[in-house]
Amino acid sequence: MIDVAAHLAAVLEAVVPLAPAARDVAAARGRVLRHPVHAALDVPAFDSSAMDGFAVRDLTAPVTLRVVADLPAGTDLDPRMDAGDAARIMTGAPVPTDATAVVPFEDTSSGLAGGLDPVTVVDAPRAPGAHIRRRGSDVRAGDLVVSEGTRLTAARIGAIAASGVAMVSVSRAPRIAVVSTGSELVAPGRALRRGQIPESNSVLLAGLAEETGAEVVLRTSVGDEGEGPREAIAAAEAAGADAVVFSGGVSAGAYEVVKNTLGDLMRFDRVRMQPGKPQGFGRTPAGTLLFGLPGNPVSAAVSFELFVRPALRALEGDAELGRATVRVALAEGWRARAERTQYVPVALDRTDPARWLARPTARGARGLGDADGLAVIAASAVDLVAGDVVTVALW
Missing domain, CATH: 3.40.980.10 (MoaB/Mog-like domain)
Incomplete structure (x- = not known):
């Protein structure tokens, strides 16, 4: 043997390995990446607001400010802001160059209902840069986004698209x-x-x-x-x-x-x-x-x-050829074989999250259908008893 x-x-x-081919990232979920993906741009691509509220300059609260602009997401406006000015801003919109922080609506007296009327800031920003996502704070252009040999999940193709990359090289x-x-x-x-x-x-x-x-x-x-x-x-x-x-x-x-x-x-x-x-x-x-x-x-x-x-x-070209494994205690004893490794279908008892138990399923196809994975019983002259820990490859 x-x-x-x-x-x-x-x-x-x-x-x-199969030859790679280019594919639209939106159609690549489930496929394996054959070349690494690097960001095509900074993420965020500009300083942006992390909250709905008002962009402000250095201030102490409480204070009433003049609202000089309305900045929805997608705007390209960069209004000048002097001392005493504020700009109403929505999440994701570019923060004006003159602003030093964003005050959420809930930290003002009138919130969103005040429109573009003067706004009273009740609580000052905790520090300069509060509620501002700085350019490149997630990813810098050229940074590695996803490594070669990675199977593309929905989250990974989302990260690739967000980094400005439209096409990827994958295996069919x-x-x-x-x-x-x-x-x-x-x-x-x-x-x-x-x-x-x-x-x-x-x-x-x-x-x-x-x-x-x-x-x-x-x-x-x-x-x-x-x-x-x-x-x-x-x-x-x-x-x-x-x-x-x-x-x-x-x-x-x-x-x-x-x-x-x-x-x-x-x-x-x-x-x-x-x-x-x-x-x-x-x-x-x-x-x-x-x-x-x-x-x-x-x-x-x-x-x-x-x-x-x-x-x-x-x-x-997948870098991960095997199943994920966990170390789990057997719920009951098992007879080892001295000359062969055994692969035993087991169901996992997760009643105690801190101590899973692996319980061998019934013999045959029905028992296989109840299994959560395969327990690996190493070749040994010593039988296992309940509580002994084994490796389980998860299905």
Whole structure:
């Protein structure tokens, strides 16, 4: 058997990142930035008011001031202000050059209702510059806004747009084909004869791929005999797939169709993990990545998390290939395996915010659906007891 890290390293070594392309920042959410973004301008671009109120010069309160201008957001006015003058100003408007602070409406006797009539300031500004956002106080032109390899969230594309940048260089979504193998498989909802089961792995793996940010271009199943896997690869490449993920057909049985037909394209290994020991990986002459995962749904999901998901993110140039992790105490004991690392679906009990507990879910697909993540149980001759702390990769 080989280690999980060795198998993952072989997978990532074969990944060639997708070519970047320019995209409008408004259409880039969810994509991975391939070049760093630097601010095109200062943010704010000018000294601006942080409050609705009155721009004033140095003063002591209480004092009544003459209102010489009305400054809404977007104005380009810069009125002269002498001692005893004020300018009504709205949040975001440029602060007059002569002003030293902004007094909020609530610190005046009449507030907004006074219009442009003289205003009485009840409370003086606490210091020069009060309620003024200085030019460049958030970002200076040329400053780094978002680093290369970052997946763009709504907040990040908002920061990029605010810095004056309209176009970004990103990866497109990886394209993936998902192929279930097994002559016993029948589409969900159809009548079953003896020996048949509903086909669910392609639904599961396609969903995991889409949650990763990939585009599923083909989802199908093939039987245990014939050239189904090779035909599926041809169809996937015709659809532009960057990766093909097979479930089933990679173990040690007599009808392992992926292993029996794709030995010239894929290597098949036993990996020190539970579940998911049998794994296959390779590339076609065209460069399409080929993954062979076990057929058990939980084994397939765990294998996807450990090997396929990092590969898809590496295709995009994502700097973060793995899931976020937390250290959590087990709610109950767990039997360790001396020769294999275990990946256990767990639900997180957050009743006590200061002490989360990880509780293994029920076996099978239903238990997988209840899981919040995977607890990593290191290979050991010593069993774990309730309260022992483990690493949980969060879903």
